[in-house]
Every structure is written in structure tokens, then in C-alpha cells.
Amino acid sequence: MEKTKITLDENDIPRQWYNISADMPTPLRPPLNPKTLKPITPDELSAIFPMSIIEQEVSTQRWIDIPEEIINIYTLWRPSPLYRAHRLERALSTPSKIYYKYEGVSPAGSHKTNTSIAQAYYNKQAGIKRIATETGAGQWGSALALAGSFFGLDITVYMVKVSFNQKPYRRIQMESWGAKVIPSPSDTTNSGRAILQKDPDNNGSLGIAISEAIEVAATNKDTNYSLGSVLNHVLLHQTVIGLECKKQLELVNDYPDVVIGCCGGGSNLGGVSFPFLYDKINGKALRVIAVEPESCPTLTKGEFRYDFGDTAGLTPLLMLHTLGHDFIPPAIHAGGLRYHADAPQVCQLVQDGLIEARAYGQLSVFEAALLFAKTEGIIPAPESSHAIRCAIDEALISKEEGKAKTILFNLSGHGNLDMMAYASYLEGKIKDYEYPDGLIKESLSKLPVIS
């Protein structure tokens, strides 16, 4: 029997998250209050986040304990399996070894539950009754809906209207866990009403949905806001992925030459790679690759500067790679990667040369996804398929070079609820996107200059 699945016992679930802020060669630039351009204080954030989360956000402590209550829920799907992709390797005739960590085993189907459970826990501890959030593709909304059901918290999800209408399966999944799902823009908030008054048929955007959720959190004392990516505490919670990978690879006496994750906001990439970057910062030879869609090329074509985290400009200014906060990427099937910027931690590490970035078009990504489905069985989420494309390319390069490598990528979620994207591909309806000349440059030129 060939060793395919490297499993750990639930006693092997990490007891601490790894905080890369403790080890970054260049410390993070602070988030700024957009009015004063001074660093945001914890107090300013406390209207929408519990203090324990704010402390994690600014912490430079290397290891942060995971509360027992969170571990008890993690046991439902963690430790997640690490697979050796024997069949994919054979299909590629590569001398390299390909491993993938599979986060789709969580009940909501992606890595997002690693942080939704933690965020729900800390909010519950702080006496909060309700969490408001936004969702585009639906992965984050469903992860938070699940977390809410475990902790008895009401969850209100503002779902981008076009997704609400096109993705009924995601909506019903959230409702099955007891969440309230509201198509955004809605008449439940001032920001929603303002948009509907101007344009009653507005289909919504992630930016608008964020505005609605933040407004609800800021104006209701018992309600907080929750974000599924980008922020330091979110990436922190995801490091259980990489910590488990290290333990699993040790069991087979292996260590990766390359670690790969797709990158939308950056949370699954951070989760799988930060524990390995700790080794790299300490001298280990290792590459980390962030993979993004050509249609939203934040790390490969964006600028590293201060910008808003949302489209409407309600958040603090963050130092990150951005295409401009009102840049609207084309509608691609990897909805979770359609974000105008990336996590500040990921961006600073790219800036410092510790993470490489690469972009792929949709066609080559779906081609890779189907090869993976037919060899490894799992139909991957379109987002995760970007990491598969890159892993396959790395394996093919190693074949040309005649050098065997050990490649690790994070399969952040399954594609069971993304079947319409596969239908589009199988029917030949998916095309690669080419930017009109100067579009990104124009969007960036609108940003205020902050030195």
C-alpha cells in the first residue's frame, strides 16, 4: 500500500496559534485613522470588535494559546488530512512529490471555519448577542453561520445581491444553520437605503455589503462585526493549517521546497505558509508562492501603499498591495479571490521578498482543477484551484529541470457548491480576461498620497 493520507489524532491539534508579527523582518506599518492619519487606537476599534480580538490584532507575541472551547469544536474536522498526490504525480510524470492539505473537510467546506469559530467564541465571551458580516461567494458567510449555531449567536449576513440570487445553495446552507441572510443593498441600513434610492436595481458589491454590516455593528451595542480575511487575527487563526502540515510532513520525514496557497485576502495562504516562513526567516531554504487570478492581480500588478480595506472607505487605512479600493474586478468564478487588496502581513512579506506572487488566467486554472478531480477525486473550489495550477506548474518545471522537489499546497475548500462554474467551463463559456490598457493605473491614480 502506498502512503496516501497522513492523519493526526485530535490530540495533535495545535494548542497555540503562530503569530508571524513576532518575527517579521520589517514590522507592519500601523493602520491609520483616515481622518487624522494617526495610528488607530484599540478603543477606536472596540465599537465593532471585542477587546480580545483587538489584542490579537496588534500583538507581537509569537505564540497565542487556543482556548479549550475552540479546540473542542476544531475536533469536528481538525486535524485535517495531508495527502500525497500519487495519482496526480503519475499523470504529470514528475520526479517531484506533491502534498496537499485538505481544508474542505470542515462542515462549511473551507478553511474559513478556523477563524469563524474563534471569532464567534471571543464575541460570545464579550457578551455580544449578534454578529453582522458580509459574504460574496458565500464561503465566509456559511463559516460564520456555522460558528453562530455552535455558540448561540445570531448571525446576520449581508450577501451581495447578485450572489444571493445566483447561489441559492449557499444561502440555504446559511439559513439551515440558523443565520439571517439579507440581499445587499437592503433597506435595513442607511447605506443600503441610500444606494437603493439612487438605483433600485443595484446588484450589490462586496464593498456595499461591508458598509451595511459595519453600520449594523457600529449602531447596535449588542452587535459586532466580523471579517473573514485580511486582518492579522484572521491569519493568526489560520496558522493551525501550516502547524499541522509541519507535524504531518515530519511523520514521513519530509519538508517542502515550495509552499503554495491561493491568495484573495490572504488568509489561507498565511495559514499554510507562516509556520514555514518562520523557518525561512531563520535561514531555511524554502519558497512560498501566493497565487492570484490574472483578473484581480493585486500582488503582481498592484501598488504597496496605504488604502482602505473596503470599497466605501469606512475602514482604517491599511498598508497593503492594492489595485485601488474602488477597483471592481471582472466577474470571475473564483469569487473569493475578487478583492482589491491583500492582507497587510502578506503584502509586507511579499515586499521583503519572503513570498513570491504569481497570477493565472481562469482557463488554465479550470484545466488544472479537472485534472486534479480526475486523479485525486476531490472537485476543488475555483479559488483553491489556483494553488493546484501553480503546484502542477512547479512539478512540470522540476521535470524539465530533472530535479525532484517537494511541493506542498493548501486545498482550501471543495467545489461542491461551485458546480455552475464547472458547467461554464465544460460548456466552453469561460474566457480569460484581458485588461484594457491603463485601467489599473487609472484606479490607482485616484488614491490619496500618504507617506
Add this chain to the structure above:
Amino acid sequence: MEKTKITLDENDIPRQWYNISADMPTPLRPPLNPKTLKPITPDELSAIFPMSIIEQEVSTQRWIDIPEEIINIYTLWRPSPLYRAHRLERALSTPSKIYYKYEGVSPAGSHKTNTSIAQAYYNKQAGIKRIATETGAGQWGSALALAGSFFGLDITVYMVKVSFNQKPYRRIQMESWGAKVIPSPSDTTNSGRAILQKDPDNNGSLGIAISEAIEVAATNKDTNYSLGSVLNHVLLHQTVIGLECKKQLELVNDYPDVVIGCCGGGSNLGGVSFPFLYDKINGKALRVIAVEPESCPTLTKGEFRYDFGDTAGLTPLLMLHTLGHDFIPPAIHAGGLRYHADAPQVCQLVQDGLIEARAYGQLSVFEAALLFAKTEGIIPAPESSHAIRCAIDEALISKEEGKAKTILFNLSGHGNLDMMAYASYLEGKIKDYEYPDGLIKESLSKLPVIS
């Protein structure tokens, strides 16, 4: 930390299937040729099945080796986890322990892959190039599509037309793995054409789809037929479920008082329970419960007699509990339980008092499913939710009686692709079905009498 998930290493995957035909107190009555009423010979079956499968079908050898090639693929999801349902227990305030085996971790999302992989393997060994099959709800078709992709076999799935139109996600899933999916009735077979000539708008039925698939297999030398339940070899392949459960419960020093599975054709019930029934036959105290829908009450209201396995009357006559082979159960959301009969092995064991049968209405089943989703996280398949309903009831009875029990049920699949069923329930559109008086009696009265 409370012990939630009992995991096994891939080295713990069973190396042999358990064949209950070796131990049944009353031997199975043989399948009969409907024309001669004499027992079917292996040769008569060889037009549509490989000889290795036929041998398993008639074998009375207790243990049958699992080939290494099948184990290598099983490692992609096996051993599947066994969970202790702590949160569900607390929600019920029951003194009992509830365990569930989770088969939804397979890439196709249900236990069906345990046999589809085996059947594809044996057909490949026999030089077969293509397998034809039918699917209603889609679980079986997708499991065989996946197996075909692993062994390089062409898979043709006749999908009941109403499902083909209503369940695009399932169809696309099968196509993503490379299968050809044809809405049935179709113009690709004589039986399909005959029906379309009479009724061009015919929406199809499982019976018609079986006829089309068998016709294709019988008339093409390189094509065989494959069935996802009912037959002995199918239930044999599923016994990996129960064998793993025994090992997992041993690890926590436990043993079930009750073993529960939903029952459509009987394969997941057989899979989880037969290894325990071996103990029961040898004197161990233990109950096994088969749970079926009130709308298709084969074991609770059917008759034990010879009948056809399909609607059109193309199969051998099998000794089983039946509602009559042309009985059309109402359209319920647990499509995988809409079968007019049950596996001969299960029926004989019910007849001998070794398995109990119980029926539930849809409303109480969905109520149980949502309680499970909100406490244990996983949104269950509507079929599997019948087992959940029964496990909850057993836990509640034990609370009334003040007696702690150990309850084990099989969660045969997830409900990620059944969201429309949940939407119907959440919108109050699901009703329990009440039979018109005498409907089942009338259907049974049409059957030929065979002594």
C-alpha cells in the same frame, strides 16, 4: 478536551470484506429466472457482470480479500471518522452516548464509493471498457463516475429525466469526472425509444433508467452494468463501514446497544450493521434498526416474497420485501430511499428477527436533520437524516427510561447537494404523505404467486 473524533490510520483500513451469507441463520433463497422459475446460473449473469463479481454475489465464504488497488483508492477517504455526538447529546439531555460514522468524507459525498471503486476495479480487470448504470437522486451515478475516472473506464449514466432537469449540480459533478450523463428515457436505446414514442414528454423513472442501462450492457460486448445497492456483492463491499466502527469503538472501550442505518436498497444499513450482526448471531445482545420513509414503507408494510428488482421486470426474481415492482412511491426529498423493495440479505434478516424496521415521515426527519446540523455542524443528506431521527428517538426513550445506552448510526452522506430539499422544509412546503387506503395492497395483488 472531550474525545470527539475517533480516527484510524490508513493502515487500519480493513483488508477483507465480511460476507454475512456465511453466517445467516436462514440461507438466502436463490434468484430465479423469471421464465423458467429455476435458479439463475452464473453464466446467465455474465452478459452484464464480470465473473469475479458474480462469484462474490453467490459466495458463502466469510471473509473476502480486498485487492491492494482498491485499498490504495480507499485511502483517499478511508478510514472514515467515527464521531461522538457530544453537542447533540447535550441538546437532548440524554444519558445515552451517540456515535456516528461519517461516510460523507468520500469525494462523491456518500458511502456509495465503497462499492463503485470495487466494481470499477473488477470490471477493468475483466477487460471491460465501459460501464452503464442508472441514477435517480445522483449519489450512485456520481460515485461510479468518480470510480471510472480512477480506472480509465467510460461511464454512461442514465439519469431519470426529472432529476436531470432538477439537479444540475449532480449532473455537472458526474461530467466533471468525465462521465456521460443521458436523461432517461432517451433515444439511445430500444426501451427508451419505445417509451418516447408513446409519450414524448415522459419524465422518466428509476425503472426505465435501469432498463436502458441494462440494455446497453447486454447488447455491447465491451460494456457491463453496475448496480449501487440491493445485491449481495454491493452490501459486501460496504462492510468496511461496520468493520472500521468496531475497531474505533474498541479504541474507546465501547460497544453499541443499538446500530441504526437508513434503508433504501439496504447497502449502507448492511455496511454498518453486518459486522455487528455477526456478533449478534453469535449471542451478543444488540439491536439493529433499519429506518425507511413512511412514503416508501417496504420493510414495515411490504410483503416478503419473490419480485423483480426493477420496475420493467428485466431482472431475475429476488426474494425480498416488496411493495410491488410497479409501485411508484410519492416524490419525496430522500430520493435514495424511493425503492419498491430492499436487499434480499436485509429482508431475510428482518424476516428472521435480527433486524427491526421503523418508518418516519419527512417532517420529523427534517426536524432531526436541522437539530443535527446546528449541533454537530454537518448538514446531512435527507436519506441519512432518517437514521438521525431514529437515533434521536432512541436517545429520548433512554432518557424517559433513565437507562443510558450506546447508540451508533451511519451518517451515509452529506447534504451539500440537497439544499433545495432544505429550502422546501424551511419554507414550510414539505408535508407528510398519507397513503390512500388499499394502494399498497392493490400493487401487491398484481404480483405473480411463486411458492
